[in-house]
Amino acid sequence: MSPITDCTAYWDHYANGIAGDTPEEALKNAFGWTQYDGHGPGDELLGDPATALELGFGRGHAVAALATKGVEATGVDLSPVQVENAQVLWGHLPNAHYEQGDVIDYLVHAGGTWDAIYSVFGALWFTDPEQLLPRVHDRLNPGGRLVFSQAPAVPGSYGVQGMYGAGFTGPQTWIYRWAYEPEVWTQLLHAHGFREVRAWHEAAPTPDYVGTLMVEACKA
DSSP states (O other), rough: OOOOOOOHHHHHHHHTOOEEEEEEHHHHHTTTSSSTTHHHHHGGGGGGGGGEEEETTTTTTHHHHHHHOOOOEEEESSSSSHHHHHHHTTTTTTTTTEEOOHHHHHHHHHHHEEEEEEEEHHHHSSSSSHHHHHHHHHHEEEEEEEEEEEEETTOOEEEEEEEEEEEESSOOOOOEEEEOOHHHHHHHHHHHTTTEEEEEEOOSTTTTSEEEEEEEEEEE
16 A cells, blocks of 8 residues: 555644634734744734735634735635635635645746745745745745744754654654754755845743744845
């Protein structure tokens, strides 16, 4: 029997297991960037964009939060379940748009560009940066910003890493993540034409807890 890897099914399964927030809670916590509610920087890292694109929007809260501020905000996610859930919760917002698809394909075939492209524990973590970063750069307006967050790399374990979707039991479904230290992300972004790169570890609110890798960069 051949192993089966189905990323869409993985993220659909993830979406079905997420507990729902009230709209008020969702908007309040949409831009913590970190895995700790109410901790970390906010959407000021994006600058003052008129348009923004989220890669791997999950529940869609960050797209909605930007839309309520007048930003023309779009999100793309691989999971049809995530898209449906976001549209049910936030479809009434005229500036919030949710698209289903692979982020690489979306960026290749997108008809427009954006002032900000971002990812909160999303597709920047789960997509080969050598493939993704040049596409992001192509779709940013001059002076546009890329911002993303993810878990920091486990010390001594860098590059592409695999994880099984159901632990060590169940179907052979897996996904890949890319993990690097801040200085390596800085080198990668510079190599793909980004400038004003800043990459750092945002400390957790509790000492010795897992922090957050934060990265921001600009297109010249």
